[in-house]
Structures are given as C-alpha cells and as structure tokens.
Amino acid sequence: MTEPDNTIYPRPRPLIGDASSASERSAAPDSWAFDAQAIQTLDEIISARRDIRRFRPEPVPEELVRLVIESGHKGPSVGHSQPWRFIIVSDDQAREAAAVMADAQRITQATAMTDDRGQRLLDLKLEGLREAPLGIVVACDRRTPALGVLGRASFTGADMWSCACAIENMWLTARAHGLGMGWVTLFDPGELHDLLGLPEGVETLGWLCLGWPDELPPEPGLQRLAWSKRLPLDEVILHDRWPREAAPAQPLNHLRAPGQAQVVSATDDADELLSPAGSLGVLDRCLDRIVAAGGSSIDSGRLVLVGADHPVFAHGVSAFAQHVTRDVMTASVAGTSYGVLSANGAGLDAEVVDAGVAGGLIPGAINARCIDGSQGDLVNTDALTREETSRLVDIGRETGERAADRGLVVLGEVGIGNTTVAACLASALIGLDPEQAVGLGAGSDYDMVDQKVGVVNRALGRAEINRNDPIGLLSQLGGPEFAVLTGVVLGAAGRRAPIILDGYATSICALLAQTAEPGVHGFLIAGQRSREVAHAEILRVLGLEPLLALRMRAGEGVGGAMAASLLLQGLRIRRMAARTA
Structure with missing residues (x-):
C-alpha cells in the first residue's frame, strides 16, 4: 500500500474570486466583519429609516437619484436574475394620475375596515405622491418562466422578493443621504400597470416617493398615529419550526442531522x-x-x-x-x-x-x-x-x-x-x-x-x-x-x-x-x-x-x-x- 505523501505544498491562490483559505477563515471566523464604527453607523441608518409622507419641492440632484437606484441594483436576486426595472416618474400629469388612483383605493379599502380603523386610514396623508419631485416605480420583469430561473422553480415569487430587497437598499441609501422615501401600495395593480404602459408579465411593487423630507419623524408614522407599534424582538423569534400547541401523537427520538x-x-x-x-x-x-x-x-x-x-x-x-x-x-x-x-x-x-x-x-x-x-x-x-x-x-x-x-x-x-x-x-x-x-x-x-x-x-x-x-x-x-x-x-x-x-x-x-x-x-x-x-x-x-x-x-x-x-x-x-x- 502506498504511503501518503506528507509534503506540505503552498496553497495555490486563485487570481480571481475568493483567495482566502480554509485555515485563514478558521483562524479568524470574524475577519470579514466591518469595524465597530461602520457597524454602529449601519445600525443608526437602519433604526432611523422612516416612511416619509411630506416632501419639500426642491429637486433631487440626478447623481443622488442614480446613487439610490444603484444601491437597489446591488441587491441580491434569485439566480442573479436582476428582475428589477426602475421607472423614474417626474411627469406632473402621471404623478397626479397616480395620486388620484391611490385616493380612490384608500376610500375603497377604508370601507372594508371597522369604523375606527377606516377613519384612521382616511386620516393618512398621501400627498407625497403630489409633493415629492419624483416617483420611482420598481417593476419586476416576470416574463421568463420560473423554471428557467435558478431558484424560482419551487419558490416562484422569489423574483418579487428580490425586488423588495432592492427597495430596502434604496430606502437605506436615501436615508443615509438625508433624502426621504415613502412606499405607497394603495393602488389597483392593473391601473398602475396601465398608467405606466407595462407589458404583460411585468408587475409593480407599488410607488416610491423620493425627495427632501418636510418632516423628521423620530418614530414610525403609523406608530405615532397609534395604528400599531413595533413588537418586542422576542415575540417574533421562533426556533427551528412553527410552534404547535398540542404535542405530536408520537414523540420523536430527536435524531439530529450533522450540525x-x-x-x-x-x-x-x-x-x-x-x-x-x-x-x-x-x-x-x-x-x-x-x-x-x-x-x-x-x-x-x-x-x-x-x-x-x-x-x-x-x-x-x-x-x-x-x-x-x-x-x-x-x-x-x-x-x-x-x-x-x-x-x-x-x-x-x-x-x-x-x-x-x-x-x-x-x-x-x-x-x-x-x-x-x-x-x-x-x-x-x-x-x-x-x-x-x-x-x-x-x-x-x-x-x-x-x-x-x-x-x-x-x-x-x-x-x-x-x-x-x-x-x-x-x-x-x-x-x-x-x-x-x-x-x-x-x-x-x-x-x-x-x-x-x-x-x-x-x-x-x-x-x-x-x-x-x-x-x-x-x-x-x-x-x-x-x-x-x-x-x-x-x-x-x-x-x-x-x-x-x-x-x-x-x-x-x-x-x-x-x-x-x-x-x-x-x-x-x-x-x-x-x-x-x-x-x-x-x-x-x-x-x-x-x-x-x-x-x-x-x-x-x-x-x-x-x-x-x-x-x-x-x-x-x-x-x-x-x-x-
């Protein structure tokens, strides 16, 4: 039987991609972390993100608009499909038409709620659609069959989730630059689709109002209006599976897969x-x-x-x-x-x-x-x-x-x-x-x-x-x-x-x-x-x-x-x- 060769060779380092080695990653599992200041800044930006409803009329510089959209384009996407398309709407007539649609949908939805909740919905300010100097509509191009996109065959909505990730990136970038962003979804999807002239198979994720904020809310707007409040973290953390009130009829022997x-x-x-x-x-x-x-x-x-x-x-x-x-x-x-x-x-x-x-x-x-x-x-x-x-x-x-x-x-x-x-x-x-x-x-x-x-x-x-x-x-x-x-x-x-x-x-x-x-x-x-x-x-x-x-x-x-x-x-x-x- 051939004895193993115990010679230790220098590790070949690829000239492209990840050049790190298992030993390096094992020696310092946290080596990929940013410094404490960057982490603190990230937390501050996330914590300070707000859904802005009031905007000033001053225009947003084009380079800032591109920065916001670029951050969305850097988001993760299923199968690296990049299904998002960013439609910048600055035309006054288009923005007014969108505002009318949202007002009509707000009234429709309010009638389906209890009297108290319906009145609170009607109190919500949607003037941002008119006040903000521009709107950005993130549209998801779904014309490629799900089976043709890596990762979408079983979770067919993963392309829409990808676009939602892009929106979060945009929201945080806007906040970091002092811009306000408001996400409005009070639309009939078909009406918004027709307003923008979208082809069949392309769906929107609502409307993003973008501009300089005319309010600086210290807490989420709906929380300020007593609509709801953020739940304690422990109430939204589950471990391993959705809990069941009743125990299974037959207890498991707790066999564990490799950890x-x-x-x-x-x-x-x-x-x-x-x-x-x-x-x-x-x-x-x-x-x-x-x-x-x-x-x-x-x-x-x-x-x-x-x-x-x-x-x-x-x-x-x-x-x-x-x-x-x-x-x-x-x-x-x-x-x-x-x-x-x-x-x-x-x-x-x-x-x-x-x-x-x-x-x-x-x-x-x-x-x-x-x-x-x-x-x-x-x-x-x-x-x-x-x-x-x-x-x-x-x-x-x-x-x-x-x-x-x-x-x-x-x-x-x-x-x-x-x-x-x-x-x-x-x-x-x-x-x-x-x-x-x-x-x-x-x-x-x-x-x-x-x-x-x-x-x-x-x-x-x-x-x-x-x-x-x-x-x-x-x-x-x-x-x-x-x-x-x-x-x-x-x-x-x-x-x-x-x-x-x-x-x-x-x-x-x-x-x-x-x-x-x-x-x-x-x-x-x-x-x-x-x-x-x-x-x-x-x-x-x-x-x-x-x-x-x-x-x-x-x-x-x-x-x-x-x-x-x-x-x-x-x-x-x-x-x-x-x-x-």
Whole structure:
C-alpha cells in the first residue's frame, strides 16, 4: 500500500474570486466583519429609516437619484436574475394620475375596515405622491418562466422578493443621504400597470416617493398615529419550526442531522486538498455529507438486501412469475446474485434478510418473517396489520444498527410486484397521480402498465391516507421489505452512518423514514436514479442529487453498491491526497 505523501505544498491562490483559505477563515471566523464604527453607523441608518409622507419641492440632484437606484441594483436576486426595472416618474400629469388612483383605493379599502380603523386610514396623508419631485416605480420583469430561473422553480415569487430587497437598499441609501422615501401600495395593480404602459408579465411593487423630507419623524408614522407599534424582538423569534400547541401523537427520538460545525468542517477540510474545490462534482458533495456525519475514515460497508412477496401480484402487475423472488434471494445467499456480486466488488459485505418470501424461510437468510398469514393485496385489504408493520420496522432498526458498524449502509430490495407497492406509497406520500407513479417495473408492456394504474387507483380509493403517519401508510399500502428497510434507515441514521439509496423502492423507504424523523435526511445519499420516472420525483422531494444515472432497473441494491464503490474511492482520495497550507 502506498504511503501518503506528507509534503506540505503552498496553497495555490486563485487570481480571481475568493483567495482566502480554509485555515485563514478558521483562524479568524470574524475577519470579514466591518469595524465597530461602520457597524454602529449601519445600525443608526437602519433604526432611523422612516416612511416619509411630506416632501419639500426642491429637486433631487440626478447623481443622488442614480446613487439610490444603484444601491437597489446591488441587491441580491434569485439566480442573479436582476428582475428589477426602475421607472423614474417626474411627469406632473402621471404623478397626479397616480395620486388620484391611490385616493380612490384608500376610500375603497377604508370601507372594508371597522369604523375606527377606516377613519384612521382616511386620516393618512398621501400627498407625497403630489409633493415629492419624483416617483420611482420598481417593476419586476416576470416574463421568463420560473423554471428557467435558478431558484424560482419551487419558490416562484422569489423574483418579487428580490425586488423588495432592492427597495430596502434604496430606502437605506436615501436615508443615509438625508433624502426621504415613502412606499405607497394603495393602488389597483392593473391601473398602475396601465398608467405606466407595462407589458404583460411585468408587475409593480407599488410607488416610491423620493425627495427632501418636510418632516423628521423620530418614530414610525403609523406608530405615532397609534395604528400599531413595533413588537418586542422576542415575540417574533421562533426556533427551528412553527410552534404547535398540542404535542405530536408520537414523540420523536430527536435524531439530529450533522450540525453546522460538522458541515462547515467537512467543506473546510476539502478546501485544503491540492485540487479545486468541488472538482469531483456530485461525488464531492456526497463525500462532504459523509465526512460531516463523521465517516471520513470509512473504508467498507454493508448491503442490506431485504426480500418479500406481495399478494398484489395476483392482480397481474408483474411480467415475471412470483418464484423469481425466491430464486434471486437464494442466489443472494449463495453470493451469485447481481446485488451481492456488486456489493462484494465494491468491497462491501451483504446481509440477506427474508421478510416474507413465499414458500418459507430462505435457507441462510436472516429471518425477519413475522407475518401471521394475513398479508393483504392492497386493493381489498391492508398489506399488513399496524402491529406487524411496527415489528418489521423494529427488526429493520436493529438490522440498520448492525450494518452501521460496518461503515456505509447500502439498501437493496427483492420482490416481484413491489414497483406497484412503491407506486401506491409514492401516490399517497407526495400526491403523485397513479399514471405518474406507475412505471415499467422489470419489463411491463402497455397493457400491464394500464393494469397497474387501475390497481393503484383502487388501493388509494380504499385507504385512509395520512401522509404524516408512516406506519399507517406502510400497513395499508406497503409491504414487508418496505417496512424493514424503513427501519434500516432509522437504525443506521441513529448510529450516524451514511445510507446509500438504490432505486425507486428504497428511496420511498427513505422518505417514509424522513417523515418519521426529519434528522434522517442528513445521512442520506442517492446512489442512483433509476429508469422509473417517479423515482426522480421522489429524489426531488428528498432534495437529493443522484450520484449515478445509468437507466438501471435491476433492483437488489446494484446501483447503490456501484455508487458505494465510487464513494469509498472518493474517501480514500481525500485521506491520501496532497494538502495545501
């Protein structure tokens, strides 16, 4: 075995971008801070910002107007899309038209309030629209589809939020230069849109009055008028989640994902390697996750391969005979199945678990059979009783804890018909239409896919779905190997072991485990994305980018084992690679 090179090399410093090193940032985490005077000045400006309603007639120098707008243009924007457009309105007729619109909207809104509040709204001064020498309308150009902008696909309003950030920058800059700014949103958006001649897909965020202030309010105007007051800080700070008055029906075990310090340490460690940060792409991100979980020294692991049969097979949902489950499990015990050979080739051992294969216990397999013969077909009856499901999950926990001692924990499954089970669970968990959730499986044709869709629809129609109850979902719509593998994820994560997912079924087990214990997520790695279309959707919900995408449909943990091989190589590279100062 080659001894590591202990030579310490000078750290290459990039000529562009961030030239700092992890060691420098670690030695002085606060080195990016401004001096105390600058911090105090910033606090003073923020605290002194006011929504100005009265303005003097003197014009604002053009250079100051540009400074204010430039500060908005320096604001953060989703996907660096810079969706803002700044419309400077100095025309008297346009400003008067805007003032009339705002007056009309004020009366309309006042009629919808209680008498007292309505009168207070009518008392508010809106003459700033007429008095201020100019107005600035921040318009958001939303004509680019959300899917085409980085970061907007899920939070489609992030472009509007970006424009709001620009407005805050402008407001603070105006205050720093002694200018007054007032934000008026008492408009019908369509009327303001037409007044400014905006194209479809461009929206405004109201109207900003800008000018020299003719009032110097020491407190917010609405607070001065007894409309409201600023809440104490402690009343608006929440920790970790929105509080619930009632405790959950089932207490959590408080599994914790890798903390901030561990995550930062993992990326800092990678930064010291003699290679550009992130040079291994998705693999580097997966390695960071393993290192953050404390797995930098891992050099092996275990494939946990769980098999079971399903009565739903009788509904014609598989292209293969049911005995194939038993054949693959028997070959796995013998070490000649695809899954076990892939695991051994990656330097992993394998534990083969029989959770309910038809025909009796597979000789040589770990016995996880605890079903009393009442296993249902999903369409007419539940897959398992709740008690059986809980026992299978507990067996899986113990199995996962054992596997964690070996290093990486790779999930694998065997079960003819289990892609139909997976489709039922996917539809119930994340609301996929059965047509989306059902795939080809191990070789279905058009008619069989149509048959599977019908089975899933009937099963969903019978079940009483509660997405926040993993045990309930598994008992109604799952199967033995799904319950065991869900437990494996929980047990392995409890021991802080990296968990490598394989295909569609194992990813659903991970999502079920994460639903039960959110902290599980910090230990999950998507080994691959299979050919099943719905698998990509499950990974999206999990927030995991797959390491491999080879259109596999083998099951048995094959893709997970191949990914584990890459991960073990990557960990060894990190341990052995030359480092920089």
